[in-house]
Amino acid sequence: MSGIKAVFIADTGVKGPSRTEDFYAAFLSRVRERNLQDSVQLVRTEFSGIYDKGIFLRIWPGGVMYRDVPESRIDEIIERTIISGEVIEELRYTEKPKSLRVVLRNCGKIDPECIEEYIAAGGYGALNRILKDMSPEEVIEELKVSGLRGRGGGGFPTWMKWNFTRQAQGKEKFIICNADEGDPGAYMDRSILEGDPHSVIEGMITGGYASGAQNGYLYIRAEYPIAIERVRKAINQAYEYGLLGDDILGSGFSFHLGIRLGAGAFVCGEETALTASIEGKRGTPRPRPPYPSLRGLWDEPTIINNVETLANIPPIMERGGKWFSEIGTEKSAGTKVFALTGKVRRSGLIEVPMGTTLREIVYEIGGGLETGMELKAVQTGGPSGGVIPADHLDTPVDYEHLQDLGSIMGSGGMIVMDSSDCMIDVARFYLRFCVDESCGKCPPCRIGGYQLLMILNHIAKGSGTPEHIEKINEISNIMAKASLCGLGQTAPNPVFSTLKYFTEEYLEHINDKKCRSGKCSGLLSYRIDPDKCTRCSICFKKCPVNAVKGSREEGFTISSDECIKCGECFRVCRFDAVKVR
Amino acid sequence: MKKPDFEKIKERQEKLSSGWVRVGMSTCGIAAGADRIYGFLGEHLKKNRLDINLRKCGCLGACYAEPLVEVEVEGMPRVLYGNVNEEMALRIIKEHIIGGRILDSGVYHLRTSEPLK
Numbered sequence: 001m002s003g004i005k006a007v008f009i010a011d012t013g014v015k016g017p018s019r020t021e022d023f024y025a026a027f028l029s030r031v032r033e034r035n036l037q038d039s040v041q042l043v044r045t046e047f048s049g050i051y052d053k054g055i056f057l058r059i060w061p062g063g064v065m066y067r068d069v070p071e072s073r074i075d076e077i078i079e080r081t082i083i084s085g086e087v088i089e090e091l092r093y094t095e096k097p098k099s100l101r102v103v104l105r106n107c108g109k110i111d112p113e114c115i116e117e118y119i120a121a122g123g124y125g126a127l128n129r130i131l132k133d134m135s136p137e138e139v140i141e142e143l144k145v146s147g148l149r150g151r152g153g154g155g156f157p158t159w160m161k162w163n164f165t166r167q168a169q170g171k172e173k174f175i176i177c178n179a180d181e182g183d184p185g186a187y188m189d190r191s192i193l194e195g196d197p198h199s200v201i202e203g204m205i206t207g208g209y210a211s212g213a214q215n216g217y218l219y220i221r222a223e224y225p226i227a228i229e230r231v232r233k234a235i236n237q238a239y240e241y242g243l244l245g246d247d248i249l250g251s252g253f254s255f256h257l258g259i260r261l262g263a264g265a266f267v268c269g270e271e272t273a274l275t276a277s278i279e280g281k282r283g284t285p286r287p288r289p290p291y292p293s294l295r296g297l298w299d300e301p302t303i304i305n306n307v308e309t310l311a312n313i314p315p316i317m318e319r320g321g322k323w324f325s326e327i328g329t330e331k332s333a334g335t336k337v338f339a340l341t342g343k344v345r346r347s348g349l350i351e352v353p354m355g356t357t358l359r360e361i362v363y364e365i366g367g368g369l370e371t372g373m374e375l376k377a378v379q380t381g382g383p384s385g386g387v388i389p390a391d392h393l394d395t396p397v398d399y400e401h402l403q404d405l406g407s408i409m410g411s412g413g414m415i416v417m418d419s420s421d422c423m424i425d426v427a428r429f430y431l432r433f434c435v436d437e438s439c440g441k442c443p444p445c446r447i448g449g450y451q452l453l454m455i456l457n458h459i460a461k462g463s464g465t466p467e468h469i470e471k472i473n474e475i476s477n478i479m480a481k482a483s484l485c486g487l488g489q490t491a492p493n494p495v496f497s498t499l500k501y502f503t504e505e506y507l508e509h510i511n512d513k514k515c516r517s518g519k520c521s522g523l524l525s526y527r528i529d530p531d532k533c534t535r536c537s538i539c540f541k542k543c544p545v546n547a548v549k550g551s552r553e554e555g556f557t558i559s560s561d562e563c564i565k566c567g568e569c570f571r572v573c574r575f576d577a578v579k580v581r
Numbered sequence: 582m583k584k585p586d587f588e589k590i591k592e593r594q595e596k597l598s599s600g601w602v603r604v605g606m607s608t609c610g611i612a613a614g615a616d617r618i619y620g621f622l623g624e625h626l627k628k629n630r631l632d633i634n635l636r637k638c639g640c641l642g643a644c645y646a647e648p649l650v651e652v653e654v655e656g657m658p659r660v661l662y663g664n665v666n667e668e669m670a671l672r673i674i675k676e677h678i679i680g681g682r683i684l685d686s687g688v689y690h691l692r693t694s695e696p697l698k
Binding site: 003004006008010041042043044045046047048049058060061104106107108109110111112113114116117119120124125128187190191194195196224226227241242243249250346347348349350351 | 584585587590591593594595603605607608609611636637638639640641642643644645646649651656657658660663664681682683684685686687688689690
């Protein structure tokens with residue numbers, strides 16, 4: 001079996017039919033001519049992860065990659081590369097991938113339920129060295145050099161949190177991992193906990209050592225059963241190996257870790273609500289300061305870090321803060337994991353250095369839009385974030401740039417939208433989420449959110465007035481300034497940012513009673529074009545509420561009073577005779 | 582007090598790594614049927630008395646192509662198969678692992694991410 005060679009063939013074009021088959025056939029006939037078919041395997045690849053580079057080849061052994069390969073060069077490739085092992089420089093593809101896996105370094109590579117695999121991949125090595133050779137101050141200093149900032153959305157420097165807690169006085173101290181990920185469309189933290197739980201645990205032990213905390217909790221939402229199961233197993237294994245418990249690795253440092261389950265309230269991702277929830281109280285926020293790093297869980301100094309932040313700690317400690325600070329941009333070091341979803345061709349979890357542009361993410365990693373329609377906007381930051389319109393696609397993604405555009409990094413949801421997405425509908429969706437999830441403790445959020453949603457409902461229904469725009473700005477400002485916690489302060493963001501970039505769309509809804517994306521059903525009316533209608537009667541039969549009137553002899557019309565705007569007639573018509581306005 | 586011998590663990594793991602099959606078993610994979618594929622592969626590897634490690638792993642990020650199965654056999658390139666169903670799983674065992682021929686469908690090459698070296 002040894003000694004085989006393989007050629008992986010992929011068409012990296014995104015338009016038109018795949019050219020892989022033709023190329024494959026040509027290549028195969030050349031291979032057969034030379035009677036090499038038993039030792040050289042040709043493999044057609046479904047997907048290469050690369051776009052717009054023509055026919056793409058990867059040749060094994062060696063792994064050399066060629067791009068834009070014409071059929072005329074097949075003979076040369078067989079002779080020079082496959083047989084003689086030479087590299088043809090002018091065909092070679094050398095571009096570095098846009099992604100860089102720091103946090104996800106082990107995800108999909110190691111068995112998350114097996115501590116030995118994590119150790120074999122270098123895990124707990126950094127912790128071992130820290131406990132032996134480094135003082136807590138040195139750990140914090142290393143973290144300061146790295147420039148790591150909180151990945152949960154706020155972007156607060158992690159070393160400062162750790163340092164505040166270290167310097168704070170308390171009977172005991174705690175470190176909490178915030179795994180209450182609740183943004184619609186985001187699942188970065190879940191994947192990290194499911195794919196590499198030990199890296200988070202190692203990060204927490206390191207944080208405990210640096211800050212003096214001897215107890216830690218992972219606050220995970222109960223909707224993540226697989227993550228919980230894997231973390232539980234990982235904690236047990238770490239205890240078995242003496243990496244948790246008393247006198248870890250003979251260093252004299254003790255650290256204990258437990259899991260607390262969240263019932264899935266979005267507000268419990270807010271740190272003061274989170275600590276209240278762990279204490280067994282109702283999960284509602286309280287005013288800050290005092291910040292949890294001084295008075296957190298049971299009024300003791302508490303570090304609260306996001307899952308991704310903690311998963312960054314082991315590589316930083318292993319390779320040094322300087323290494324980390326060189327990735328990304330000056331103010332936003334390192335990488336960020338995003339859940340790329342929506343109308344993008346290749347949805348999934350990606351990790352890129354900070355400062356990568358949205359265009360690179362959507363087109364070079366995500367492969368562009370699956371619908372073939374034009375990109376309209378990218379939503380980042382979930383219900384606390386905003387939309388970034390197509391003409392800002394070249395913005396580098398980091399904390400500052402996104403904030404300047406009226407959005408936020410957030411925890412890392414990234415939803416790609418095309419022209420079939422209505423911005424009022426999008427704003428309404430996120431706002432409804434925040435209204436549902438508002439804990440109700442402070443009036444600006446509880447009342448303001450509801451009022452704002454009512455206004456959006458009016459606009460979507462066609463009963464909006466120009467004064468509503470003014471009201472939106474007024475209420476949004478009050479919510480942003482007067483709400484108790486981040487949920488209320490940022491809830492108007494999706495409305496704010498859509499209004500800022502898509503004012504026209506709002507005005508169209510209000511003045512012309514028109515929704516250009518055809519999403520706001522209240523503004524639609526369906527009509528049958530008698531010139532195109534062939535009287536096939538399919539819409540008549542399919543209409544669920546019998547709103548299509550008439551007969552095959554007389555022709556059909558739609559009764560707008562009875563129509564529920566479900567769009568069924570539009571979908572089933574094969575003659576383009578049903579018109580939407 | 583227990584103290585793991587990191588070097589010994591690394592050595593032992595390296596010995597294991599000459600041949601393996603990995604199934605992406607995060608929520609995204611399981612939702613697409615990865616646990617069924619995992620069980621199926623286990624059953625058939627045993628039936629064929631193959632000395633190859635069947636392991637779980639987390640999410641590679643290519644959620645659109647789940648279930649993902651990665652195969653490493655000595656003397657062959659590491660291959661990632663996507664959208665694996667039972668029929669493909671059987672072919673992976675028969676053709677790839679036993680026969681030494683890479684399947685001509687379902688092969689994914691994810692170079693969107695560079696591994697951390």
